[in-house]
């Protein structure tokens with residue numbers, strides 16, 4: 001199969017040029033079109049590695065979970081990372097209900113609470129401290145190393161009250177024991193952004209990094225990045241968006257971009273209760289285009305950087321890499337995006353997925369059922 005005439009962005013190399021992309025045997029091939037190749041005209045469109053969404057909730061059957069394949073393919077997404085929907089006691093159920101029954105690429109962060117981030121309509125998973133078990137977490141990760149890529153803790157007052165900080169310490173110890181990244185969510189204080197940032201090491205991830213909870217923003221009112229966050233970035237800590245229902249503030253994003261501190265990864269935090277606010281991954285990307293971030297940077301934040309953050313060899317278009325490819329178009333539009341904190345931004349352009357290819361197989365075509 002040949003995708004002909006599109007502007008090909010390969011964020012791994014930073015290159016963007018009009019060229020053909022050939023998919024053969026499930027990988028990106030070199031060389032020109034061969035007789036018998038199916039040629040798809042993508043003139044005027046953007047050809048990108050399949051999108052990688054670093055923050056989702058796709059645990060089938062759980063109240064938070066959205067349908068992985070159903071959400072992924074129409075949004076150009078070929079890899080979804082579930083971030084802590086399941087803890088040690090439910091990761092086997094996640095494997096059976098979601099990993100083994102979906103086509104899209106799936107990896108997961110294990111929640112430090114054995115019950116996982118189950119219904120957000122009830123108390124948070126850290127309210128009962130006996131659900132945090134380091135031993136159970138380590139055993140679960142050992143048993144599911146083929147798809148568990150890190151440890152997640154929602155260390156904030158709303159999720160854990162006084163137990164949030166001890167849970168952060170427990171998650172830190174587990175991540176160190178198993179040698180995987182730690183992802184911490186940034187929510188309302190009193191667990192402070194400084195305490196969280198100081199606990200993170202190279203390769204760890206701060207998600208909801210641009211959230212707007214008063215007292216916990218990564219940037220102050222005068223546009224200065226919080227020193228603890230700047231230090232964490234220098235150590236190699238990644239700032240992830242995790243838009244969600246209350247994980248993203250347009251004002252914080254504006255200030256961070258003005259301070260020369262763009263995000264490392266752009267993700268949705270899609271779940272049953274956030275999808276109305278979020279839309280889909282291309283719409284979250286469109287917010288950053290509207291904020292003035294260049295397309296190439298936005299694509300890097302949704303392909304190669306999140307892939308490498310979890311040790312996956314996807315998110316690039318170099319010959320020989322897996323043929324996860326997305327065709328997008330940037331259309332003139334007049335749309336307004338909300339941020340979950342009461343602010344909106346008007347955009348004159350919107351990114352939309354046109355075709356999605358997973359391992360060389362077409363899994364989505366816009367307009368066809």
Ligand SMILES: [Zn+2]
Pocket residue numbers: 055056057083242244269
């Ligand atoms: Zn989340």
